[in-house]
Amino acid sequence: MATIDITPEKAGALIQKFKPKVGLLVPAFLILIGVFSSFYTVPADSEAVILRFGKYERTATSGLHFKMPFGLEQKFILPVKRQLKMEFGFSTQGSTNRYQSVPQEHADEQSMITGDKNAALVEWVVQYRINDPEKYLFRVRDPELTLRDASESVMREVVGDRTVDEVITIGRQSIEADASTKLEALIRLYGLGLQITSVELKNVNPPRLVQSSFNEVNQAQQERETMINEAKGQYNKAVPKTKGLADQQVSRAEGDAKQRVNEASGDAERFLALYQEYAKAPQITRQRLYLERMTEVLPRLKSKVIMDEKSTSPVPLLDLNNALKK
Amino acid sequence: MKKFLSSFIAIGILTVLLFASGAIYTVREDQQILLTQFGKPVGDPITEAGLHFKIPFIQKVNEMEKRVLSWDGNSSQMPTRDKLYIKVDTFARWEISKPLVYFQKLRDERTAQSRLDDVLGSETRNAVANNDLIEIIRTTKDRKPQQPEEIGEILGSTSALDPISKGRTVIEKAVFDAASGKLESYGIKLLDLRFKRVNYTSQDEPKMFLRMVSERRQIAERFRSEGAGEAARIVGDMEREVKTIESEAYQRVQSVLGKSDAEATRTYAEAYGGSPEQEEFYGFFKTLEAYDKILDENTTLILSTNSELFRLLNGKSSGE
Numbered sequence: 001m002a003t004i005d006i007t008p009e010k011a012g013a014l015i016q017k018f019k020p021k022v023g024l025l026v027p028a029f030l031i032l033i034g035v036f037s038s039f040y041t042v043p044a045d046s047e048a049v050i051l052r053f054g055k056y057e058r059t060a061t062s063g064l065h066f067k068m069p070f071g072l073e074q075k076f077i078l079p080v081k082r083q084l085k086m087e088f089g090f091s092t093q094g095s096t097n098r099y100q101s102v103p104q105e106h107a108d109e110q111s112m113i114t115g116d117k118n119a120a121l122v123e124w125v126v127q128y129r130i131n132d133p134e135k136y137l138f139r140v141r142d143p144e145l146t147l148r149d150a151s152e153s154v155m156r157e158v159v160g161d162r163t164v165d166e167v168i169t170i171g172r173q174s175i176e177a178d179a180s181t182k183l184e185a186l187i188r189l190y191g192l193g194l195q196i197t198s199v200e201l202k203n204v205n206p207p208r209l210v211q212s213s214f215n216e217v218n219q220a221q222q223e224r225e226t227m228i229n230e231a232k233g234q235y236n237k238a239v240p241k242t243k244g245l246a247d248q249q250v251s252r253a254e255g256d257a258k259q260r261v262n263e264a265s266g267d268a269e270r271f272l273a274l275y276q277e278y279a280k281a282p283q284i285t286r287q288r289l290y291l292e293r294m295t296e297v298l299p300r301l302k303s304k305v306i307m308d309e310k311s312t313s314p315v316p317l318l319d320l321n322n323a324l325k326k
Numbered sequence: 327m328k329k330f331l332s333s334f335i336a337i338g339i340l341t342v343l344l345f346a347s348g349a350i351y352t353v354r355e356d357q358q359i360l361l362t363q364f365g366k367p368v369g370d371p372i373t374e375a376g377l378h379f380k381i382p383f384i385q386k387v388n389e390m391e392k393r394v395l396s397w398d399g400n401s402s403q404m405p406t407r408d409k410l411y412i413k414v415d416t417f418a419r420w421e422i423s424k425p426l427v428y429f430q431k432l433r434d435e436r437t438a439q440s441r442l443d444d445v446l447g448s449e450t451r452n453a454v455a456n457n458d459l460i461e462i463i464r465t466t467k468d469r470k471p472q473q474p475e476e477i478g479e480i481l482g483s484t485s486a487l488d489p490i491s492k493g494r495t496v497i498e499k500a501v502f503d504a505a506s507g508k509l510e511s512y513g514i515k516l517l518d519l520r521f522k523r524v525n526y527t528s529q530d531e532p533k534m535f536l537r538m539v540s541e542r543r544q545i546a547e548r549f550r551s552e553g554a555g556e557a558a559r560i561v562g563d564m565e566r567e568v569k570t571i572e573s574e575a576y577q578r579v580q581s582v583l584g585k586s587d588a589e590a591t592r593t594y595a596e597a598y599g600g601s602p603e604q605e606e607f608y609g610f611f612k613t614l615e616a617y618d619k620i621l622d623e624n625t626t627l628i629l630s631t632n633s634e635l636f637r638l639l640n641g642k643s644s645g646e
Contacts, residue, residue, distance in 0.1 A: 027331060027334070027335055030338070051354065051355060051375075052376075053352045053375075053376050053377040054352040054353050054354035054355060054357070054375050054376060054377075055353075055354075055355065055374075055375035055376035056355050056375065108401070108415075108523060108525075109523075111523075111525050112523075112525075113459075113463050113524060113525065113526065114463075115460075115463060115464050115469075115471070115487040115488070116471075116486075116487060116488070117459065117460065117463070117488065117534065117537075118534065118537075118538050118541075119525075119526065119531075119534060119535075119538070137355070137356070138355040138356045138392075138393060139393060139394060140393055140394040140419070141356070141391060141393040141394065141395050141396065142396050145396055145398075146394075146396065146419065149396070149398065149417040149520075149522055150520075152522050152523065153417070153520040153521060153522050156521070156522070156523065156524065157465050157494055157495070160463040160464050160465060160494060161464055161465050161466050161469050161487070162471060162487075163471045163473060163486075163487060164538070165471075165473055165474050165477050165478070165481075166471055166472060166473065166474075169474050170472060170473075170474050171472065174472075189518070190394065190419060190517075190518070191394075206538070207535065207538070209535045210535050210538045210539050210542065213538070213539040213542035213543060213546075214542055216542060216543070216546045217477075217542050217545045217546045217549065219546070220545070220546035220547070220548075220549035220550050220553075221476075221549050223549065223550055223553055224549045224550060224552050224553030224556070225553070226553070227550075227553035227554055227556070227557040228553055228556045228557055228560065230557065231556070231557035231558070231559075231560035231561050231564075232560055234560070234561060234564060235560050235561070235563060235564040235567075238564050238567075238568055239564055239567045239568060239571070242567070242568045242571045242572060243571050245572075245575075246571045246572060246574065246575030247575070249575045249576070249579050250575050250578045250579055250582070252579075253578065253579035253580075253582045253583050254582050256582075256583060256586070257582045257583055257585065257586030258586070260583075260586040260587065260589075260590045261586045261589045261590055261593070263590070264589065264590030264591075264593040264594055265593050267593075267594065267597070268593045268594060268596065268597030268598075269597075271597050271598060271608065271611070272597050272600075274611070275604055275607055278607055279603065279607075282603075282607075286610060287634075289610075289611070289614055290614060290634060290635075291635070293614040293615075293617055293618065294617075294635050296618065297617050297618055297621050298621075298627070300621065300622065300623050301621060301622075301623060301625050301626070301627055302623050302624065303625075303626040303627070304626070304627045304628075304629065305626065305627065305628040305629065306628075306629045306630075306631060306636055307628055307629065307630050307631065308630075308631050
C-alpha cells in the first residue's frame with residue numbers, strides 16, 4: 001500500500017473518490033472479522049476442543065488451526081499436558097490456577113477426626129491433569145470444585161480409618177496410597193476427565209491445643225534414652241575398672257604365692273645343705289653355731305645379768321655392762 | 327464477482343434473520359432444551375447438541391444443564407446417637423434426568439438447590455441421629471491399626487480403633503438411597519452423596535482435647551518410668567557384676583595363697599622333718615636364729631652360770 005500524505009484537501013478528495021463504494025465497506029469489514037476469527041493457535045501444552053453449532057466437532061492439538069468464523073465454531077483451549085495441583089489446608093504464593101487453594105477455608109479443610117475419635121490437622125496436595133478434554137468440558141459442570149469436594153471427602157474417609165498416631169507418624173505413606181486409589185476411583189465414577197497423578201501429605205499435626213502434650217511425649221522419650229544412657233555410662237565406668245582391679249589382686253596373689261613357694265624351697269635347700277654338713281660332725285658344729293650366735297647377739301645387749309646356778313634371787317654377780325665400759 | 331457478493335450477503339442476512347426470529351437455535355453439548363409454547367412444554371426435551379428448528383415467536387427455548395451438577399450442603403450442627411454435637415458438611419452430585427418434570431416442578435436451578443437442601447439436609451440429619459459418631463468417621467470394619475510400636479504397646483486396646491457395624495460409606499449410601507427416591511419425583515437423579523467434613527463442635531471439642539492431652543500424658547509418664555526402670559536395672563546389673571568380679575577375685579586370691587601356703591608348709595616339713603635328727607637340728611638352728619631377732623639392745627638378759635655359755639665361769643667343763 002502506498003503511503004498517503006494526508007492534508008484536509010486530500011482527505012476530502014479521497015472521501016469523494018471512495019464515496020460511491022461506501023456500500024462495500026460493511027461486507028469488507030465482515031470478511032475481515034471473519035478471517036481474523038477463523039484462525040487460532042493452540043499452545044504446546046494444550047489441546048483445543050471445537051464445537052460447531054454447540055456440537056462437539058473435533059479436538060485440535062498444538063499449532064495454528066482454522067475454524068469457521070462468526071461463532072459458528074467455538075473453541076475451548078485446555079492445558080492437557082500441564083501438571084495441575086490443588087492444595088488443601090494451606091496455600092503457596094503465586095499460583096496461577098485459581099482452583100489451587102481456598103485460603104478462607106484452610107482451617108476447616110485441615111481439621112479431621114481420626115478413627116480413635118481424636119483429631120488431627122492434615123495438609124495435602126493433589127496433583128492432577130486434564131486427560132479427557134471432552135469429558136472435562138461436558139460431563140460435569142464444575143470439575144475442579146468436584147475434585148476438591150471429592151478429595152476432602154476421600155482424605156477424611158482414609159484418615160477416619162486410622163489412629164491419630166498412625167496419621168501423624170508411620171501411616172503417611174499408606175494414607176497417600178489409599179487416598180490416591182480412592183480418589184482415582186471416585187474421579188472415574190464422576191467422569192471428570194481428570195487424572196490423579198498423586199496425593200501427597202504435607203504438614204500433619206495434632207490440633208494446636210494438644211500439640212504441647214504431643215511434644216511432651218517426644219521429650220519423655222528423649223528423657224528415657226538419657227536416663228538409660230546415663231545408667232549405661234555408670235555401668236561402663238565401673239565394671240571394666242573393677243575387672244582390672246580384680247585381675248591385679250589375683251596377679252599379686254599369684255606373685256605372693258610364687259614368692260612363698262620359692263622362698264620355702266630356698267629355705268629348705270639351705271637347711272638341707274647345712275644339715276648334711278652338720279650330720280657329719282654334730283657335736284662340734286652345734287657348739288660352734290651356738291657360740292657364734294651368742295658372740296653375735298650378746299654384745300648388742302646393753303644389760304646382761306649372769307646368775308649363779310645356786311642363787312635363787314636375782315642378785316647380780318657381775319655387771320658386765322659396767323665392766324665393759326671400763 | 328458482484329453476483330457472488332450479493333448472494334453471500336443475502337445468505338448472511340437470511341441466516342441472521344432465522345437466528346433473530348428464533349427459528350433456528352443451537353444446543354450446546356452441555357445443554358438440554360425444553361420447548362414451551364405460551365409457557366406450556368411441547369415435545370420431548372432436546373438433548374442432541376447442534377442446530378435445531380422451532381416455530382419462531384411462538385415457541386420458547388428453555389435451557390437446562392445436561393452436565394452433572396453440584397450440591398454443596400451448608401455446614402450444620404447436629405447430634406449423633408451418642409449425644410455428641412458435630413458439624414457436618416456434605417456434598418452431592420446430581421443431574422436433571424427428566425427435564426419435563428424438573429421444569430414443571432422446579433422450573434430453575436435455584437429452586438432445585440433449595441429442594442436438595444431440604445431433602446439431603448433432613449436425610450443427613452436422620453442418618454447422623456441414628457448412628458454413633460464412630461460410624462460416621464470410620465469405614466473399614468476389620469482394619470487393624472498399625473500403631474508406632476511403642477505407643478501402640480502403651481495404649482494397648484484403649485486406642486485401638488473402635489469397632490463399627492456400618493461405617494461411613496454405608497451411612498452415606500443410606501442417605502443416598504433415602505434421598506434418591508424423593509428427588510426422583512422432581513426429575514432429579516442423585517448420583518452421589520458424601521460427607522465432606524465432619525468435625526466436633528466448639529461445645530465438644532474441649533472434652534476431646536482434654537482426652538487427647540491425658541492420653542499423651544499417660545504415654546509420656548510411661549516413657550519416663552521405663553527410662554527410670556531401665557536405668558535402675560542397668561545400675562543393678564552393674565552392682566551385681568562388680569560384686570561378682572570382686573568376690574571371684576577374692577576367692578582366687580585366697581585359693582592361690584592357700585595353695586602356696588600348703589606347698590611351702592610341705593616343703594618345710596619335708597626339709598625340716600626328714601628324720602628325728604633333722605627335726606632336732608631344725609629346732610636348735612631356728613632357736614639360734616630366733617635369738618638374733620628376739621634379743622635387741624633394750625633386752626635385759628639374765629643368764630645362769632648353768633648355761634652353756636657361762637658354765638665355765640663356775641669352773642665346769644662343757645659336755646657335763
